[in-house]
Amino acid sequence: MGAEYDQHVAVTDLGNGGFAAELDEGWVVGGGVNGGYLLGVVGTALRAASPAKPDPLAVSAYYVSAAVPGPATVSTRVVREGRGSATLAAELRQGEQVRVTALATYGDLAGLPDDVRTTATRPPIPPLEECVPGSAAPEEVRKVARMMARFDMRFDPACVGWTVGAPSRRGELQAWFRLNDEREPDPVALLTVLDVLPPVTMDLGLMGWAPTLELTAHVRGAPAPGWLQVRHVTRNVAGGMFEEDCEVWDSAGRLVAQSRQLAMLPR
Amino acid sequence: MGAEYDQHVAVTDLGNGGFAAELDEGWVVGGGVNGGYLLGVVGTALRAASPAKPDPLAVSAYYVSAAVPGPATVSTRVVREGRGSATLAAELRQGEQVRVTALATYGDLAGLPDDVRTTATRPPIPPLEECVPGSAAPEEVRKVARMMARFDMRFDPACVGWTVGAPSRRGELQAWFRLNDEREPDPVALLTVLDVLPPVTMDLGLMGWAPTLELTAHVRGAPAPGWLQVRHVTRNVAGGMFEEDCEVWDSAGRLVAQSRQLAMLPR
Known part of the structure; x- marks a missing residue:
């Protein structure tokens, strides 16, 4: 049967670069389907379309209309197949409506040089057992x-003030993350992980979905098994919009x- | 005649979303044509394709092969025209070769709410006259x-050590920037400005083009007239690749x- 996540992002090859998917209602949030999950579906189709270069290196997704649970198709196209990487395009549609249009570079993470000269430092976070589980959120x-309900998320207590009306106003959210069924992270699943935390604007006291x-x-690398540390930050809230940067650190x-x-800022 | 930059990014409407451009040899760098300039050409074509929403809000460009000076075409396509913004796709080709494939959201910057709650602070930089002009670089x-030669660039002296074999190794480059002919910045020109500094890897002692x-x-906003402050930073050099973040601050x-x-890291 496999893990729940694998079932939810599964695609069926329709030939000619087309794939069928079933958007699971378990990923509903507010009036739509979570964008990280959609990225996982698109990423799975692109992986199937690029067997020799199976890993996403870069994916840019433009969210064109809100998706709903149910059938969807992903059409993929190889823009250029290079030596070390391939550039691909994808569109996820429901009926005639485009939900997501995307460009991507796929490659082989295992084939990259093994130098790591990262100067960013892993931000401190309390141990798992001192963090606040998402399951503690009110039923509504x-x-x-x-x-x-698709994952176990444990919030850094320093950035959950917004849940009780006392946001830190630093514009930071941080949590431990693990998919259901202890499904270990892989490069495509990381695409989902990059957009599963609540909008960072909650920590600025701006409630609602964004x-x-x-x-x-x-x-940037195949993740080690285990819990992931996920961090959202924003520095430029202006003109009714904001940028949100996400970092994912693996257990290593x-x-x-x-x-x-x-x-878009919540209304 | 207009400013040099306007001549270099000009496009001719060929109908059906197609545009002709002439890539100017003045933007050559190393073995190709500067990616920021190409983004300016693509952005100009998209602006022409989206008259009601003339400003780039987000543009994602995938650089598929190295461009050369000479004729090029930009094909554009409206993915979806929404109320406040339009999602567009573009491909810049030379002959049969795709050079750049891009997705974009265009809108109307003047029509956005005027709230600015930016928490990022403008990084300190010495005044123009204390900075090092690009024209001081050796002739080779x-x-x-x-x-x-297309612009006036004045480097923060704190990050030019790499030019004399003493890089700061902080992974930061910063400069004042102004296009030739005192051509004032506008939203499309900002697309160029985001990729005109030397690769930030030079400050890590990794010479060569990236x-x-x-x-x-x-x-995020229509720039005020005058000099721009441009800053490049990298925090994750690994696996033969690096991310480079750029910020552009206007004179206001x-x-x-x-x-x-x-x-890609220089070889």
């Missing part, structure tokens, strides 16, 4: 954000994925 | 990087553009 929150216009993910302490998204 | 450098795989630009002290790119 978990009903609106049904996706919270629709993503664009999210670009960089996967490596910065394995980074993303930046441009999103 | 200016021959390889002919694009340096091919961009992907660059995503966010334009506003963070008007941000980008992140994934690039």
Whole structure:
């Protein structure tokens, strides 16, 4: 049967670069389906379309309309197949509606040089058992954000003030993360992990969901098994929009994925 | 005649979303044409394709093969026209070769709310007259990087050590920037400005040009006239690649553009 996540992002090859998917209602959040999950579905289709270069190195997704649970198709196209990497395009549609349009570079993470000269340092976070589980959220929150039942998320207590009306106003959210069924992270799953935390604007006291216009993910290494540390930061809230940077650190302490998204402020 | 920059990014409408451009040899750097300039050409074509929403809000460009001076075409496509923004796709080709494939969200910067709650602070930089002009570079450098003649760039003295074999190794480059002819910045020109500094890896002592795989630009406000402050930073050099974050601050002290790119380390 495999893990729940693998079932939810599974695609069926329709030939000619087309794939069928079933968007699971378990990933509903607010009025749509979580963008990180959609990125996982798109990333799975692209991996199937690029067997010789199976790993996402960079993926840029533009969220064109809100997806709903149910059938979807992902059409993929190879823009250029190079020696070390391939550039690909993908569109996720439901009926005639484009939900996500994306560009990507796929490659082989295992084939990259093994130098790591990362100067970013892993931000401190209390141990798992001192963090606040997402399951502690009020039932009405978990009903609106049904996706919270897909994983175990343990929030750094320093950035959960917003849940009780006392946001830190630093513009930072941080949590430990693990998919259900102890499904270990892999490069495609990291695409999902980059957009599963609540919007960082909550920590600024701006409640409500924040629709993503664009999210670009960089996967920089195959993650080690175990819990991931996920961090969201924003520094430029202006003009009704904000950028949100996400970092994912694996259990071996490596910065394995980074993303930046441009999103609309909650109304 | 207009400013040099406007002539260099000009496009001719061929109908059906197609545009002709002439890539100017003045933007050559190393073995190719500068990626920021190419982004300016793509951005100009997209602006022409989206008259009701004339400003780039987000542009993601995948650099597929090295461009050369001479004729090029830009094909554009409207993925979806929404109320406040439009999602567009573009490909810049020379003959049959795709050079750049891109996705973009265009909108109207003047129509956005005027709230600015930016928490990022403008990094200190010495005044213009205490900075090191790009024209002080040795002639052999200016021959390889002919694009340096397209603008006035004044480097923060704290990050020019690499030019004399003493890089700071902080992974930071910073400069004042102004296009030739005192051509004032506008939203499309900011796309160029986000990729005109030398690769930040020079400050790590890694000399040579660094091919961009992907660059995503966010334009967050129409820039005030005058000099721009441009800053490049990297925090994750690993696996033969690095991310480069760019910030552009305008003369009024506003963070008007941000980008992140994934690039290959110099060999």
